[in-house]
Amino acid sequence: MQALVAQLQGYTVLAAAFIIGLAAIGTAIGFALLGGKFLEASARQPEMIPVLQTKLFIIAGLLDAISMIGVGVAMLYTFNNPFIAAIKAAAQ
Numbered sequence: 001m002q003a004l005v006a007q008l009q010g011y012t013v014l015a016a017a018f019i020i021g022l023a024a025i026g027t028a029i030g031f032a033l034l035g036g037k038f039l040e041a042s043a044r045q046p047e048m049i050p051v052l053q054t055k056l057f058i059i060a061g062l063l064d065a066i067s068m069i070g071v072g073v074a075m076l077y078t079f080n081n082p083f084i085a086a087i088k089a090a091a092q
Contacts, residue, residue: 001091005084012081016074023070030063 038056042049 001088004087004091008081008083008087012077012083016078019070019074023067027063027067031060034059034063 034056038052041052
């Protein structure tokens with residue numbers, strides 16, 4: 001029983017690391033594309049910079065929120081894993 005719980009906790013730590021790592025990579029790629037498109041659009045139409053900048057910050061906030069949701073899910077499974085309770089209930 002203890003070995004099964006320890007194995008599940010080890011897999012949970014690996015899954016949390018993958019979730020956080022992929023969220024960081026996805027956010028970095030998203031910000032790179034967003035910044036590049038903003039610079040490209042502002043170079044083509046400089047008079048639209050204030051409108052584009054407002055939209056840039058709104059999208060940047062939403063992009064950041066997605067990675068924070070991933071971090072929150074990873075922390076949930078790290079510190080309060082519902083699968084451990086299910087294993088303990090099945091063993092009894």
